[in-house]
Amino acid sequence: MSSDFVRRRQFLGVCAAGAAVPLARAAAPRPNILYIHSHDTGRYLQPYGHAVPAPNLQRLAEGGVLFRKAFNAAPTCSPSRASLLTGMCPHSNGMLGLAHRGFSMADYRQHLLHTLRPAGYRSALIGLQHIAADPQAIGYDEVQSFRGNRTEDVAPAAAAFLAKAPGAPFFLDVGFFETHRVFRQPGPKEDARFCQPPAPIPDTPESRADMAAFKASARVMDEGVGVVLRALESSGLAANTLVISTTDHGVPFPAMKCNCTDHGMGVSLIVRGPGVFSGGQAIDAMVSHLDLFPTICDLLEIEKPGRLQGTSLLPLVRGEAREIHEEIFAEVNYHAAYEPQRAVRTHLWKYIRRFDGRTHPNLPNCDDGPSKSVWLNHGWRERAVEAEQLYDLVFDPNETRNAAADPSARAALDEMRGRLDRWMHSTNDPILRGPIAAPPGALANDPEGTSPTEAPKKVG
Numbered sequence: 001m002s003s004d005f006v007r008r009r010q011f012l013g014v015c016a017a018g019a020a021v022p023l024a025r026a027a028a029p030r031p032n033i034l035y036i037h038s039h040d041t042g043r044y045l046q047p048y049g050h051a052v053p054a055p056n057l058q059r060l061a062e063g064g065v066l067f068r069k070a071f072n073a074a075p076t077c078s079p080s081r082a083s084l085l086t087g088m089c090p091h092s093n094g095m096l097g098l099a100h101r102g103f104s105m106a107d108y109r110q111h112l113l114h115t116l117r118p119a120g121y122r123s124a125l126i127g128l129q130h131i132a133a134d135p136q137a138i139g140y141d142e143v144q145s146f147r148g149n150r151t152e153d154v155a156p157a158a159a160a161f162l163a164k165a166p167g168a169p170f171f172l173d174v175g176f177f178e179t180h181r182v183f184r185q186p187g188p189k190e191d192a193r194f195c196q197p198p199a200p201i202p203d204t205p206e207s208r209a210d211m212a213a214f215k216a217s218a219r220v221m222d223e224g225v226g227v228v229l230r231a232l233e234s235s236g237l238a239a240n241t242l243v244i245s246t247t248d249h250g251v252p253f254p255a256m257k258c259n260c261t262d263h264g265m266g267v268s269l270i271v272r273g274p275g276v277f278s279g280g281q282a283i284d285a286m287v288s289h290l291d292l293f294p295t296i297c298d299l300l301e302i303e304k305p306g307r308l309q310g311t312s313l314l315p316l317v318r319g320e321a322r323e324i325h326e327e328i329f330a331e332v333n334y335h336a337a338y339e340p341q342r343a344v345r346t347h348l349w350k351y352i353r354r355f356d357g358r359t360h361p362n363l364p365n366c367d368d369g370p371s372k373s374v375w376l377n378h379g380w381r382e383r384a385v386e387a388e389q390l391y392d393l394v395f396d397p398n399e400t401r402n403a404a405a406d407p408s409a410r411a412a413l414d415e416m417r418g419r420l421d422r423w424m425h426s427t428n429d430p431i432l433r434g435p436i437a438a439p440p441g442a443l444a445n446d447p448e449g450t451s452p453t454e455a456p457k458k459v460g
Contacts, residue, residue: 030119030300031274032241033171036158036228038221039077039128039180040257042250043268044198045218051196052218053189056226057270060245064272065281065317071328071345072249072289075257075264076335078103080248080289082131086110087293087308090331091429091436097334099130102442102460108138110307112293113171119302122168124161127154128175130248140173149177151224159231174228178221181252181367183213190215197371199398200255200263206370214251242273242299244292252367254375258335260343260352261391261399265330273299276317285316285323286347309427329423333436336364336452337445338459340431344420350399351416352389355431356447360385364445364452376450390416 073083082095094106197207250256290310315321438460
């Protein structure tokens, strides 16, 4: 009897009398979704080759898929998170500033959970969310938040949820405050003498101590990830759970968080789950937070809302495509202060355009800390900021030499201007019509100030 005949009999389910009767095939259960995210971490983690130990995230990457060129849609907190969870850029979903300063999404029904609910998903939020002043407004079935949303509180609560997870598939949103400032105190594993500050920051005793404290926060965050992942495994749910690990934007150092260079836009993104999200792949294609919503819809075989602006990652992880984007876009509107920017990135070039007419740094949009003090003490306030910036990402990957005025880069400048203009018009960007107004009651700092801790004023 040939092996092909045996396979056919197994598929058809031949009865004792010899009649072929199709076997009933139980539908595979839809995977659970665990969205676990940190605050202000960028890619400064072990899986990306940095000397910031994160053994639990490293194991996640070794068993899943690591996206080496993942970017947010906005290098600032609430807009970045809202974009991931709606699949829409900030000026399309309405989250133009920080939730705790009076900004909100235009329609919380655009949140991913409202697409998952008709497919049978129960949703839970444990810890940080930062897209609504009141988390109840989002629509989760269950909400647990803690004062400060520190890892020590959030991780055990998430583990307890997993230990008694509902029978229905779940969407579990687990958010850690770490690695936001104020950082943790360095321990024996974080010796400032042996730390290297992030790429844009000079190597000084102050910045090394700053980086040691960041590493301490990253250690605590990674320990929390470990608590949650071990609970997922011990509950027997790991094999059928899609784990999405990411952060909102770059680390809270000067020229990083709240900047449209890769230091602000670049984020960690590790996905592990049943089927294709496995095997320790490292993917070099450019991807966006906006791509996660359509990916989940495709994976679950549910209809995608027509408003989505991203592209499914499945062709990449299945090996069907090497790229899904020719260009990636990002924006800033309000952070601590108003600082409107738009950016477009290809594999070769980055183009940033500023719309506020300022010629010097917007200091309140940089978190206070020792590294910021180093720059301030050396005249950062007086440094020039160009309205247009063009960077050659092959020969200037740290984006330090603005080529916008270089005649030899004129063709690239024209191309990138065109890419950005087309995107702004196709998404009906309000910046095309002038300065963007804040909602009534919203708060913002004076851009001429120095610190985000200075008293903000109503701007809406």
